[in-house]
Amino acid sequence: MARYESVLDAIGGTPLIRLTRAAAGLRPRVYVKPEWQNPGGSVKDRAALAMLRRAEADGTLRPGGTVVEVTSGNTGIGLALAAAHLGYCTVVFTGSATSKEKRDQLAAYGAEVRLVDAFVPRDHPDSMRSQGVKFAAETPGAWFVDQYDNPANPAAHYATTGPEIWADTEGAVTHFVATVGTGGTISGTGRHLKDISAGRVQVIGADPLTSKYAGGDGSQKYIEGAGHYLHPEAAADVWPLSLDTGVIDEYVAVEDQDAIDAVRLLARTEGILAGGSAGVALAAALRVAADLTADDTVVVLLPDSGRAYLSTYFNDAWLTANGFRGPAPAEGPTVGDHSRAAPLVEQHEQPADAVRRLAEQGASDDDVVLAAYRRDGRLLAPHPSDLLGWTTPAGLRGAASVAEAARPFGPRLGVGLAVADPAVTGWDRAEGEVAPVLDRGRVTGTVRWAALHPEPQLPEQLTTPLTEPAAAGPGR
Ligand SMILES: Cc1ncc(COP(=O)(O)O)c(C=O)c1O
Structure with a gap:
């Protein structure tokens, strides 16, 4: 055990923990570096x-x-x-x-x-x-x-994180896996491990699938801290100077759902509670480790603890609301049963061109259409933040722009939400007539308020003539 004269001296010096159950069946040794053991709770x-x-x-x-x-x-x-x-x-x-x-x-x-x-x-x-x-x-x-x-950001990791990993593996580390936010962690740690191993250590950048670093479309992701988001109206894609792209040998792109699955599995099989970016790193590391040998040692940096995400990645209601898998499926009909796929029009399109294109695709005048910000090379269905609202071909006709035709959405609804869930029953029509339906965090369809709130039926006794004898039911 160490003794420190101030809290600042207690920063750094985190251990390595071998994964036994989560890495079962894999040939290399896999260690995680739990950075929440720093006094402020993160790397x-x-x-x-x-x-x-x-x-x-x-x-x-x-x-x-x-x-x-x-x-x-x-x-x-x-x-x-x-x-x-x-x-x-x-x-x-x-x-x-x-x-x-x-x-x-x-x-x-x-x-x-x-x-x-x-x-x-x-x-x-x-x-x-x-x-x-x-x-x-x-x-x-x-x-x-x-x-x-700030060059002192990667320099901190060159001076501390890299040497710790080298010392604690006694020079046996062959692969270092980390997420990339500012790039400070991977650049400093990776550069140190490359320098000290004469280039032998492979540095793997674990990145959310849509992040720009690994070649994604730049759209928003659900994992805090990891990856590089690009605002749809950004004038330029500016990368941090803290990131040394030359140090990264390979990127592994990880879908949000896979990161969430990884971090939930880590908690349940290893007793290690880590945050969402740790899930990105872990999912990438396990994929890389599957192709390695018993001579390899993989070190995965886990940036922070799951304690800060108990209301999100570890919360069944949050997962269901955003369409992520994990909780037990709902009983009875779900929002997904009522969801309809909706075509997309982009903000820069001329409304008249969009109407023509939608008609060619067979859309009717009052079909719901998603009005989206421009996004090049879309990889997945749009993230909710990439949508301006909803419209219809009729709404687009005569509008000056797609933005003008866009109307606000009702609440976001996950595909797995029960129709009887308060999030659905409590949807006030005045908020928006149409709700986006989320599957694994992306808008894969829409549902109209009326589809989930059918007109109440008159009770049967009022529609049945009073004089008619009631039919005998089974078992009577
Ligand atoms: C939770 C979390 N994960 C990953 C990172 C990425 O670390 P870096 O900025 O060193 O690339 C950050 C950075 O803020 C973070 O907060």
């Missing part, structure tokens, strides 16, 4: 402390200064804990998609959390990044951390 404590120390050393951050960052949570937590210990203020800009657990943890360290609309292109003046940069520029003594472009 990002390492980068946060290193970036802060670098800013102090170069004079960008002075006593009494304010640490400003744009983050989906974990980097902010690492910064907030280090700043609390060292006497700085912290202001974090984050989106409402960041889990409540992480936002509450930030506040617990005394950080100021500014919730901003995350669905804005990076280059727009209202984007999270633009707001963070502006706030830092206008606040005396503020330092904008900029984890995406």
Whole structure:
């Protein structure tokens, strides 16, 4: 056991844990590195402390200064804990998609959390990044951390994570698997392992299927922290400078459902509770390990714990609402039984062209059509955030644009939701006449309010003439 003189000294030095049951039947040894054992609960404590120390050393951050960052949570937590210990203020800009657990943890360290609309292109003046940069520029003594472009982020992993893995495997590691967010973890750790092994260690980037890094369409995913999303109206696809693409030998693309399955399996078979990005890494690692030999040693970095995701990946109601498999199937009819496939029109299409194309495809005037943002090379059915709303060929006719014809959706409904579920029965028609139906998080169809809320039938005794004798039923 170690003894530390401050919480900052307790950052890093996480162990390796061998997978026995989840990797059963595989030839190589598979170890995970549980990064939630850092004091703030994630791998990002390492980068946060290193970036802060670098800013102090170069004079960008002075006593009494304010640490400003744009983050989906974990980097902010690492910064907030280090700043609390060292006497700085912290202001974090984050989106409402960041889990409540992480936002509450930030506040617990005394950080100021500014919730901003995350669905804005990076280059727009209202984007999270633009707001963070502006706030830092206008606040005396503020330092904008900029984890995406800060060289101290990968350097932290070159100095600590890589050497730990090398030492703890006694140089036996052959494959290192990690997800890529800012790229700091994989770039620094991967570069160190390559340098020390003379290029022998293979570095595998585990990426959500739709992430741009592995060649996806850039559409949104359900896994926090991993991958690179591209806003449909972004002027350019800007990759972080913290990412050293040259260090990654291979990408493995993982669907959200597979990541969720992996992390749920890990909890149930190994007793290891890890977060969603850990599921991406684990699913990729198990796929890679299937082709390796008994001479190989795979190390998988698990960025944070499942504790922050008990209301999502480990929650049956959340999974069902978003159309993910996992919970026991509903009894009785489901939303999926009523779902109808809907064709798609893209925002840039001329409405008249879209109407002609839909007619050629056999659509009727009042068929539901999905009005979507433009997305090149779509890999899967659209993510809900890629939709402007719904319309019909009749609605498109005469509209100036697809956006003008788009009408708001009712609530998102998972395919497996029971028709009797309160999420369905409580759907107020005024919210929207049509709801998107989600299968594994993607909109694969729609359902009209009327299809799930049929007109109440008059009770039988009122439709049956009172004079007619009731027919004897079976067993009478
Ligand atoms: C949960 C989680 N997983 C993965 C990552 C990716 O790590 P990196 O930014 O070092 O690529 C992050 C980064 O914030 C994260 O919070």
